Amino acid sequence: MSKKIEIRDICFDYIGKNKAFGALENINLEVDEGEFICILGSSGCGKSTLLSILNGLNKPKSGEILIDGKKVVGSGADRAVVFQNYSLFPFLTVKENVMFGAKKSLKRKNFTKEERIKRVNGYIEAVGLLDAIDKYPFELSGGMQQRVAIARALALEADILLLDEPFSAIDPKLRLELQELVSQLSKIHKKTVVFVTHDIDEAILLADRVIVMEPKHIKQAINIDLPYPRIREELVGQAHYEEIHRKLISSFYENIEQNIYEEVKLWE
Ligand SMILES: Nc1ncnc2c1ncn2[C@@H]1O[C@H](COP(=O)(O)OP(=O)(O)OP(=O)(O)O)[C@@H](O)[C@H]1O
Ligand SMILES: [Mg+2]
Numbered sequence: 001m002s003k004k005i006e007i008r009d010i011c012f013d014y015i016g017k018n019k020a021f022g023a024l025e026n027i028n029l030e031v032d033e034g035e036f037i038c039i040l041g042s043s044g045c046g047k048s049t050l051l052s053i054l055n056g057l058n059k060p061k062s063g064e065i066l067i068d069g070k071k072v073v074g075s076g077a078d079r080a081v082v083f084q085n086y087s088l089f090p091f092l093t094v095k096e097n098v099m100f101g102a103k104k105s106l107k108r109k110n111f112t113k114e115e116r117i118k119r120v121n122g123y124i125e126a127v128g129l130l131d132a133i134d135k136y137p138f139e140l141s142g143g144m145q146q147r148v149a150i151a152r153a154l155a156l157e158a159d160i161l162l163l164d165e166p167f168s169a170i171d172p173k174l175r176l177e178l179q180e181l182v183s184q185l186s187k188i189h190k191k192t193v194v195f196v197t198h199d200i201d202e203a204i205l206l207a208d209r210v211i212v213m214e215p216k217h218i219k220q221a222i223n224i225d226l227p228y229p230r231i232r233e234e235l236v237g238q239a240h241y242e243e244i245h246r247k248l249i250s251s252f253y254e255n256i257e258q259n260i261y262e263e264v265k266l267w268e
Pocket of ligand 2: 048
């Protein structure tokens with residue numbers, strides 16, 4: 001399988017008034033084409049920072065990002081992002097929001113206007129929102145708004161999907177539905193996905209591989225070799241699932257315990 005994303009020796013500092021804060025140190029990671037990885041780690045360890053560098057919003061202090069073997073600088077049509085807070089335009093309807101995202105990318109692909117409308121409608125249908133196509137964001141629930149954000153990201157027709165805790169504000173039942181939706185759609189549309197979460201169950205349900213982060217660093221990569229579709233109720237209790245779950249819990253919490261310990265030491 002070919003490498004879609006290569007993250008090489010990335011270091012990143014946030015520059016404050018008087019001093020710099022090192023948020024990432026020597027991050028190295030490769031993601032295969034079509035692979036779904038989850039980045040799991042406690043609050044403040046640098047997950048969003050890493051995603052913002054992948055997205056081109058932040059420029060690393062050193063190191064480089066390669067996509068399809070070529071160095072990239074800044075954002076690009078090859079990457080689409082979904083954030084936690086939906087980030088929809090409040091003055092545009094569902095259809096217009098999705099169209100806004102899609103206009104440039106679909107035009108670039110030389111689709112006619114009719115084809116573009118058909119594709120946009122197809123993405124809205126894929127996330128189950130055809131009935132709400134002319135509604136405004138304020139008329140939609142949080143879960144529906146996040147579906148629009150997913151449709152908009154898909155409509156960009158980018159090979160790579162970057163998602164930053166997209167479901168953390170969604171209630172648990174709806175969250176399961178959206179997890180299933182993203183899992184299915186990423187496979188149907190053959191996306192390479194980097195999905196940030198601090199939820200171990202979510203990571204096991206979605207990922208081919210989980211990258212556990214500790215502050216500033218990647219701590220461990222754990223393969224999730226469970227067949228798809230993954231139904232949580234069916235998985236719970238299975239020996240292999242429980243083994244992976246245990247592995248992730250110990251990696252994740254060992255990390256948190258160490259952070260808390262270090263913070264306490266700082267205050268001593
Ligand atoms: N704009 C900023 N200026 C200075 N420091 C920042 C800034 N944004 C983030 N940081 C710091 O960088 C570190 C990494 O932040 P980041 O947002 O990447 O964490 P995270 O893993 O995404 O956390 P969370 O799970 O809470 O979203 C944190 O210590 C944070 O305080
Ligand atoms: Mg974050």
